[in-house]
Amino acid sequence: xxxxxxxxxxxxxxxxxxxxxxxxxxxxxxxxxxxxxxxxxxxxxxxxxxxxxxxxxxxxxxxxxxxxxxxxxxxxxxxxxxxxxxxxxxxxxxxxxxxxxxxxxxxxxxxxxxx
Amino acid sequence: xxxxxxxxxxxxxxxxxxxxxxxxxxxxxxxxxxxxxxxxxxxxxxxxxxxxxxxxxxxxxxxxxxxxxxxxxxxxxxxxxxxxxxxxxxxxxxxxxxxxxxxxxxxxxxxxxxxx
Numbered sequence: 494x495x496x497x498x499x500x501x502x503x504x505x506x507x508x509x510x511x512x513x514x515x516x517x518x519x520x521x522x523x524x525x526x527x528x529x530x531x532x533x534x535x536x537x538x539x540x541x542x543x544x545x546x547x548x549x550x551x552x553x554x555x556x557x558x559x560x561x562x563x564x565x566x567x568x569x570x571x572x573x574x575x576x577x578x579x580x581x582x583x584x585x586x587x588x589x590x591x592x593x594x595x596x597x598x599x600x601x602x603x604x605x606x607x608x
Numbered sequence: 609x610x611x612x613x614x615x616x617x618x619x620x621x622x623x624x625x626x627x628x629x630x631x632x633x634x635x636x637x638x639x640x641x642x643x644x645x646x647x648x649x650x651x652x653x654x655x656x657x658x659x660x661x662x663x664x665x666x667x668x669x670x671x672x673x674x675x676x677x678x679x680x681x682x683x684x685x686x687x688x689x690x691x692x693x694x695x696x697x698x699x700x701x702x703x704x705x706x707x708x709x710x711x712x713x714x715x716x717x718x719x720x721x722x723x724x
């Protein structure tokens with residue numbers, strides 16, 4: 494039973510570029526959430542997708558956008574990269590309608606470095 | 609606004625010592641959920657426990673135990689007889705259930721180092 498998978502593992506970009514990160518949820522899960530984790534900090538919620546719609550969004554600018562596909566996989570896109578976007582990006586999945594008590598399963602993350 | 613504070617940035621212990629990780633939270637909601645996650649060096653956060661605001665019973669799972677006290681807005685985590693494999697960063701998180709928006713908030717984490 495595959496867990497949450499993310500690609501790529503590492504990524505290096507330069508300021509102003511655009512990046513796309515990918516996530517496949519755990520088998521049987523249909524809700525996907527994205528988090529940004531800066532070095533030495535806790536994860537910060539970016540947004541959540543369910544039934545191919547963005548259901549909730551954290552305090553992130555519009556440069557951060559996402560998508561969920563019919564097979565429940567998801568993409569996170571970041572435009573006009575800033576140095577401050579350097580972080581570990583975590584994807585988490587859960588089962589069913591998003592609820593505050595959902596147990597989330599996390600992937601290993603994508604380490605993004607912006608130079 | 610909800611807030612989670614983990615005041616201990618790093619804790620270093622020797623194997624077999626007991627260790628308590630502190631978590632203090634702030635919320636205006638009466639219904640909320642508290643979580644603990646473990647993040648080993650591999651990066652994946654691993655769910656450890658969930659507690660709702662109406663259940664103040666302490667919980668024990670093997671060497672792990674959790675003490676939830678609404679009076680002090682704390683949800684502390686104790687590892688008994690720590691082992692090297694317990695070395696990781698531990699995060700406490702809070703999700704409010706009121707208002708339809710339950711964006712989870714994580715603390716900054718406590719790095720636990722267990723020396724052999």
